[in-house]
Amino acid sequence: xxxxxxxxxxxxxxxxxxxxxxxxxxxxxxxxxxxxxxxxxxxxxxxxxxxxxxxxxxxxxxxxxxxxxxxxxxxxxxxxxxxxxxxxxxxxxxxxxxxxxxxxxxxxxxxxxxxxxxxxxxxxxxxxxxxxxxxxxxxxxxxxxxxxxxxxxxxxxxx
Numbered sequence: 001x002x003x004x005x006x007x008x009x010x011x012x013x014x015x016x017x018x019x020x021x022x023x024x025x026x027x028x029x030x031x032x033x034x035x036x037x038x039x040x041x042x043x044x045x046x047x048x049x050x051x052x053x054x055x056x057x058x059x060x061x062x063x064x065x066x067x068x069x070x071x072x073x074x075x076x077x078x079x080x081x082x083x084x085x086x087x088x089x090x091x092x093x094x095x096x097x098x099x100x101x102x103x104x105x106x107x108x109x110x111x112x113x114x115x116x117x118x119x120x121x122x123x124x125x126x127x128x129x130x131x132x133x134x135x136x137x138x139x140x141x142x143x144x145x146x147x148x149x150x151x152x153x154x155x156x157x158x159x
Contacts, residue, residue, distance in 0.1 A: 036063070041060050041145060042057060042136055044057050047154060051119060051122070052118055052119050053080065053116075055115065055134060055152075058112065058114075059111050059113075063138050063140055064109035064139055064140075065138050066109060067096060067109070068092075069094070070097065070108055072108070075137075076134075084124065085128070086122050086130050087120070087121055092118040098110075098111065102141065118132075122156065125158060129155055130152075130155075131152065133150065133152065134148075135147065
């Protein structure tokens with residue numbers, strides 16, 4: 001029994017001294033298994049700033065979303081519901097994705113933080129509520145959750 005102890009000890013030292021993994025970062029997301037927590041895949045906060053609807057986004061670690069100009073997946077999209085004298089003044093500025101190698105080839109995805117900014121024109125000076133819908137699709141390297149269509153209501157102060 002004691003004769004096997006040095007071999008066991010040297011094996012455990014080897015495991016501790018092994019070089020760090022060279023696998024892609026997405027491999028460290030194995031803990032998600034088959035049931036990722038889709039509602040936590042992307043957080044967002046919508047606000048009014050400098051005559052624009054601004055949405056701060058954060059894609060959670062181990063997840064990605066597709067940018068507005070993506071040809072993969074369902075792209076990020078903001079839909080303004082023009083009402084009460086509020087309408088888009090120009091196109092929305094979306095966060096740019098980054099090219100990476102995915103399990104099915106090259107893709108452009110959003111990871112981490114980003115921001116959408118939509119300039120809005122107002123025809124009435126009084127305070128009002130801007131309504132919009134944020135469309136996005138969060139995925140892991142193994143699966144995609146259901147497409148999300150989030151209704152937003154943002155207070156717009158009097159001009």
